[in-house]
Amino acid sequence: MTKRFFAVLLSVLPLAALASSEGGLLPSHANINDQASLQRGATHFMDYCAGCHSLQYQRYSRLAKDLGLSEEQVNAFLNRNGAKFADTVVASMTPADATVWLGKAPPDLSLVARNKPGGADWTYNFLKSFYVDEGRPAGWNNLLLPNASMPHVLWELQGIQRPIYESGEGEAKVAHLQLVSPGTLSAEQYDAFARDLTAFLQYVGEPAALERESIGVWVLLFLVFLTLLTWLLKHEYWRDVH
Numbered sequence: 001m002t003k004r005f006f007a008v009l010l011s012v013l014p015l016a017a018l019a020s021s022e023g024g025l026l027p028s029h030a031n032i033n034d035q036a037s038l039q040r041g042a043t044h045f046m047d048y049c050a051g052c053h054s055l056q057y058q059r060y061s062r063l064a065k066d067l068g069l070s071e072e073q074v075n076a077f078l079n080r081n082g083a084k085f086a087d088t089v090v091a092s093m094t095p096a097d098a099t100v101w102l103g104k105a106p107p108d109l110s111l112v113a114r115n116k117p118g119g120a121d122w123t124y125n126f127l128k129s130f131y132v133d134e135g136r137p138a139g140w141n142n143l144l145l146p147n148a149s150m151p152h153v154l155w156e157l158q159g160i161q162r163p164i165y166e167s168g169e170g171e172a173k174v175a176h177l178q179l180v181s182p183g184t185l186s187a188e189q190y191d192a193f194a195r196d197l198t199a200f201l202q203y204v205g206e207p208a209a210l211e212r213e214s215i216g217v218w219v220l221l222f223l224v225f226l227t228l229l230t231w232l233l234k235h236e237y238w239r240d241v242h
């Protein structure tokens with residue numbers, strides 16, 4: 001029995017390692033239980049993303065509850081277009097205008113941190129992978145989303161990255177990106193900025209995860225208690241048998 005268990009365990013271990021290194025994404029270390037990080041991420045989102053992207057399942061009232069903010073704070077710091085407290089987050093720009101301007105309507109970001117391969121780490125790496133590309137209409141490209149229609153809206157913070165190509169025959173492939181002009185944030189600060197945004201989008205993808213994790217602790221404690229009780233009960237029964 002134990003032998004078989006270990007055999008199965010050994011056979012899935014390499015798979016687990018493979019899954020965790022999905023596509024060479026850097027780990028975001030985003031933490032949805034860090035409320036200060038979620039608050040910063042929400043502010044960043046409203047500052048830099050909500051102009052184009054909506055969050056169609058996310059209500060301001062729910063944000064207040066989950067991020068530990070009052071209605072007044074949400075209206076002062078997060079609600080930028082006079083939406084009602086019970087409304088969902090709607091992009092300031094209409095999809096039609098965005099399509100004219102960018103050639104593509106910006107997708108709703110409610111589920112992006114769940115739907116991409118690599119989960120939330122994808123979003124984090126996406127925000128770090130913009131580079132200048134004169135061949136693109138907006139002048140930007142992205143390693144994770146080739147020919148992306150999204151301009152690098154955070155370039156003033158991160159600075160400007162240029163692609164360094166792999167030497168060799170055939171089609172030019174980007175080996176890595178090099179920061180050629182620094183932004184207002186240091187590399188560490190930009191990573192933290194991207195991490196907060198990623199944590200926020202991960203939370204938005206599944207707000208119930210916050211509750212589930214806190215319930216999880218109680219479920220485990222309950223199971224421990226139940227095990228103890230069953231054990232005591234067993235002793236009680238067997239006492240009569242002996």
Ligand code: HEC
Binds near residue numbers: 050112148151
């Ligand atoms: C000027 C408008 C604009 C702004 C501002 C903007 N985006 Fe985008 N974004 C787009 C467009 C357009 C696309 C679609 C790109 C494509 O598929 O080519 C996109 C795509 C994305 C995607 C990929 C979604 C998918 O399903 O493939 C992510 C993630 C994303 N944006 C995150 C952000 C974040 C985070 C911010 C704020 C820091 C932001 N965007 C700000 C226009 C914008």
